[in-house]
Amino acid sequence: MRDTLSPGRQLLMEVLDVPExxxxxxxxxxxxxxxINSGDxxxxxxxxxxxxxxxxxxDDLTDLQTVDGIDRLLxxxx
Amino acid sequence: MWLPHFVQRNAMVRPQAIALSxxxxxxxxxxxxxxxxSIACALADLGVTHGDRVLVMSANRLEVIELYIAISKAGxxxxxxxxxxxxxxxxxxxxxxxxxxxxxxxxxxxxxGLEERMSRWxxxxxxxxxxxxxxxxxxxxxxxxxxxAALIFSTSATTGRSKAVVVSHRSLMAxxxxxxxxxxxSPSDIMLNPCPLFHGSVVIGLALxxxxxxxxxxxxxxxxxxxxDAVHLRATRAFMVPSxxxxxxxxxxxxxxxxxxxxEIMHGGGPMTEDLxxxxxxxxxxxxxxxxxxxxxxxxxxxxxxDEPRPPGVAHVTNPPLPAGRMIPGAQIVVVDDEGNAVPTxxxxxxxxxxxxxxxxxxxxxxxxxxSLAGGWLHTGDIGYMDAGxxxxxxxxxxxxxIRGGQNIYPAEIESVLRKQPGVADxxxxxxxxxxxxxxxxxxxxxxxxxxxxxxxxxxxxxxxxASYKRPAALYLIDEIPxxxxxxxxxxVLRERLGARTDLRPSLGTLSN
Numbered sequence: 001m002r003d004t005l006s007p008g009r010q011l012l013m014e015v016l017d018v019p020e021x022x023x024x025x026x027x028x029x030x031x032x033x034x035x036i037n038s039g040d041x042x043x044x045x046x047x048x049x050x051x052x053x054x055x056x057x058x059d060d061l062t063d064l065q066t067v068d069g070i071d072r073l074l075x076x077x078x
Numbered sequence: 079m080w081l082p083h084f085v086q087r088n089a090m091v092r093p094q095a096i097a098l099s100x101x102x103x104x105x106x107x108x109x110x111x112x113x114x115x116s117i118a119c120a121l122a123d124l125g126v127t128h129g130d131r132v133l134v135m136s137a138n139r140l141e142v143i144e145l146y147i148a149i150s151k152a153g154x155x156x157x158x159x160x161x162x163x164x165x166x167x168x169x170x171x172x173x174x175x176x177x178x179x180x181x182x183x184x185x186x187x188x189x190x191g192l193e194e195r196m197s198r199w200x201x202x203x204x205x206x207x208x209x210x211x212x213x214x215x216x217x218x219x220x221x222x223x224x225x226x227a228a229l230i231f232s233t234s235a236t237t238g239r240s241k242a243v244v245v246s247h248r249s250l251m252a253x254x255x256x257x258x259x260x261x262x263x264s265p266s267d268i269m270l271n272p273c274p275l276f277h278g279s280v281v282i283g284l285a286l287x288x289x290x291x292x293x294x295x296x297x298x299x300x301x302x303x304x305x306x307d308a309v310h311l312r313a314t315r316a317f318m319v320p321s322x323x324x325x326x327x328x329x330x331x332x333x334x335x336x337x338x339x340x341x342e343i344m345h346g347g348g349p350m351t352e353d354l355x356x357x358x359x360x361x362x363x364x365x366x367x368x369x370x371x372x373x374x375x376x377x378x379x380x381x382x383x384x385d386e387p388r389p390p391g392v393a394h395v396t397n398p399p400l401p402a403g404r405m406i407p408g409a410q411i412v413v414v415d416d417e418g419n420a421v422p423t424x425x426x427x428x429x430x431x432x433x434x435x436x437x438x439x440x441x442x443x444x445x446x447x448x449x450s451l452a453g454g455w456l457h458t459g460d461i462g463y464m465d466a467g468x469x470x471x472x473x474x475x476x477x478x479x480x481i482r483g484g485q486n487i488y489p490a491e492i493e494s495v496l497r498k499q500p501g502v503a504d505x506x507x508x509x510x511x512x513x514x515x516x517x518x519x520x521x522x523x524x525x526x527x528x529x530x531x532x533x534x535x536x537x538x539x540x541x542x543x544x545a546s547y548k549r550p551a552a553l554y555l556i557d558e559i560p561x562x563x564x565x566x567x568x569x570x571v572l573r574e575r576l577g578a579r580t581d582l583r584p585s586l587g588t589l590s591n
Contacts, residue, residue: 017518017551018586020534021541032162033189035541037549038298039321039483039515045300046328055331056302 008070012036015043027067044070052077079221080247080254081150081228084288085111092265092290099311100140100295107290113212114144118151118219120211124199126178128153128222131230133172133180134276135161135192138297141203142275143283144212145181150228150247151219154178157230157242158276161186166543167240171232172196175242175441181208224248230441231278231373234486236477242441243278249376252434254285256406260381261315261342261367265290268339269315270307272299272322273484278373279347282317285377291315301329305337312339317369319347319484321515323358332361340364346371346378347484348516349472350400359384370402370470372458374450376435379409380470389469392424401469402462409433413464418453426463428476430455478569480509480517485547487519489569492550495543496521499536501529504559506567507550510576518551522572524559531555533586554585 006027013019016036025034032038041064045056054077056064063069088097089111097107105113126132132149134156136142142158149156157175159168161183168190179199180192187193193200201208222228228247235241257263269286271293273279283293294311296303299318304326307313318326323345326332343362346369358366365385371378380403391398405411412420413427421427436456439447450457461474480487489507496505504524509517525531533553540549556575560568 018534018537018549018553020586021537024534024538032546033185035546035549037546039547042300042325043514045302046325049330053330055329058303058306061300061302 006067006071007074008067011047011070011074012040012044012067015047016040022067025067027071029067030065031067032065048073048077079224079226080251080288081147081284082114082221084254085114085147088287088290095265095290096292097287098140098143098293098295100138101297103140105140105144110144110147112216114148114151115216115218116214117144117148117211119217120214121149121152121154122219124179126152126154128220129227130154130178131157131175133175133177133182134158135163135168135180135182135186136203136275137161137183138271138275138295139183139204140295141181141208143280143287143293143295145203146229146280146284150222153220153222153226155227155230155244157232158280159232160274160276160545162545164541164543164545165190167545168192169195170239171242174240175230222247224251225438227438231276233278233373234479234488234491235446236479236488236490239491241443241446243373244438244441245278245281245373245376246438249435249437250281250284251288252408253281253377254288256408256435257282257285257378257381258289259407261344263289263291263315267291267314267341268294268311269317270294270296270304270311270313271317272296272304273317273319273347277485278377279317279371279484281377282344282369286315299325301325302331305329305331305335308340309336314339314341315344316340317344317346320345320350320354321348321483324354324514327354327357327361338363342367342383344369348481352400355384355400368400368403370472372431372456372460374437375409375431375456375458376437378406379411379431379433379435380405382469389465389467391469391471392463392465394424395426395463395471395473398471399473401465402472403470404468405431405470409435411464411470412455413462414455414457418455421463423466424463426461426473429458429460429462429470429472431458432456478508480507480519482509482512482518482547483515487548489519491544492519492521492540492548495540496523496536499539501526501531502536503527506559506569506572508569508572508576510551510573512551519548520552520554520576521550522554522556522559524556537586552585 063073088107093108370380382403462472503526560571
């Protein structure tokens with residue numbers, strides 16, 4: 001785990017019912033395999049669209065698989 | 079013989095038309111018929127014979143449907159299981175259905191260590207061994223009979239252990255007859271399928287295929303991909319749970335997306351609210367259709383299109399919900415009282431159904447089968463009424479089922495995991511209302527002797543033993559689980575405490591509304 005409070009991890013914590021779960025996931029681990037519900041990732045994607053006012057592309061969706069990926073996506077849109 | 083039959087028939091009638099597609103490939107009816115013949119022959123070589131169960135664990139992909147058909151052609155019974163199931167869930171299901179072998183995606187095999195754990199043949203879907211089966215010698219096998227089992231679905235159960243619902247070829251044909259008659263499904267249809275193929279709702283996709291249509295499978299649901307694929311494929315139909323519709327409407331690309339190809343969006347698996355339907359009708363350029371169904375009923379049992387006049391309901395029920403629909407051809411519905419007697423029109427009772435669509439039984443579970451099919455009727459556990467026009471209105475559940483975004487969860491499943499954790503003296507799980515998922519499970523926990531509990535550890539125990547959608551959205555520590563004199567948990571009291579949220583100690587998790 002590189003940065004437990006990276007922007008991607010913070011955002012993930014925002015959309016989870018139990019935010020503490022996000023803190024336990026390594027940055028490069030597959031979120032679904034780590035027990036994150038696919039529905040939570042849908043919420044995450046829509047939250048990013050709302051914050052950035054831009055629709056997510058296919059490449060963006062591919063990034064929503066790890067905390068590192070979410071960080072990359074957010075950095076692209078910063 | 080229904081699954082093999084409609085594939086063979088469509089391969090004769092429209093051999094070059096697209097039957098199935100996903101993001102990676104597409105298959106014509108001719109190709110689908112040939113590949114499933116070959117896989118069936120290869121299965122016979124592996125020893126699969128009449129009535130053998132074959133486990134299928136995969137995320138959505140074209141091969142899942144291909145396997146359902148091929149296994150049927152070999153005389154076997156396809157047994158889909160959620161690929162995100164936790165190991166104890168898989169072990170229980172496997173020990174119940176005793177499959178001859180299994181097909182699974184590599185990621186599932188590795189996550190669960192299935193190759194080491196199962197002393198049966200296992201084939202990784204989509205890899206060379208699988209493709210070799212699909213290219214192997216082609217020969218027609220002895221087809222199953224209409225009354226033979228085609229699929230066994232795993233469903234949540236009141237006892238905390240999943241039950242296995244046996245669905246026959248006759249049931250799948252009944253679903254097609256009812257759906258086609260009411261919706262006009264046809265070979266010109268392209269149906270976008272974002273719902274999981276291991277779920278009982280897959281029978282709607284199979285009905286579309288039987289009608290000669292093209293089933294376009296999405297690997298997983300995302301509102302953005304749904305919109306992109308709808309445009310790319312010029313989709314005419316889709317089936318979604320209401321939560322999915324809400325997410326699609328929230329996607330940034332929605333208003334700029336051309337959805338004019340849609341004729342109809344079907345929805346089911348959870349209640350549709352007035353507000354959501356109103357917004358969907360305002361923004362989608364097509365009609366919507368409510369699908370009321372149950373896995374044990376063989377899928378849909380009642381339908382209502384949004385352009386049908388709104389039935390008035392009955393005078394003694396104020397603020398009735400949207401009607402769930404009217405019985406489809408072939409599914410007879412009655413409303414019964416606690417003694418199993420049909421009640422007069424407009425009276426409230428349990429919804430029961432009978433017809434060719436109803437399941438054969440719960441696999442290896444006579445007691446549950448007898449209870450569920452008492453008197454020759456399937457008891458749905460849904461409480462509601464039927465008006466003079468035959469419209470069903472659903473008001474409540476007879477049991478404690480929680481439906482989270484279309485997926486069934488019984489409290490006992492979660493309670494049995496939490497109860498065995500160190501320091502837990504008692505536990506109860508109830509459904510809490512959720513804007514996004516309709517309902518989410520919430521756990522109330524009593525610690526042993528007031529001991530400090532590792533709440534995150536409790537959540538982790540659920541993650542280890544249950545599929546992720548069953549994990550409680552919140553945990554509350556309380557002093558005592560309210561029970562009646564017979565020791566039965568008073569869930570209504572807990573739901574009231576949740577609603578008030580005034581006397582609950584700080585805990586883990588948040589409830590959005």
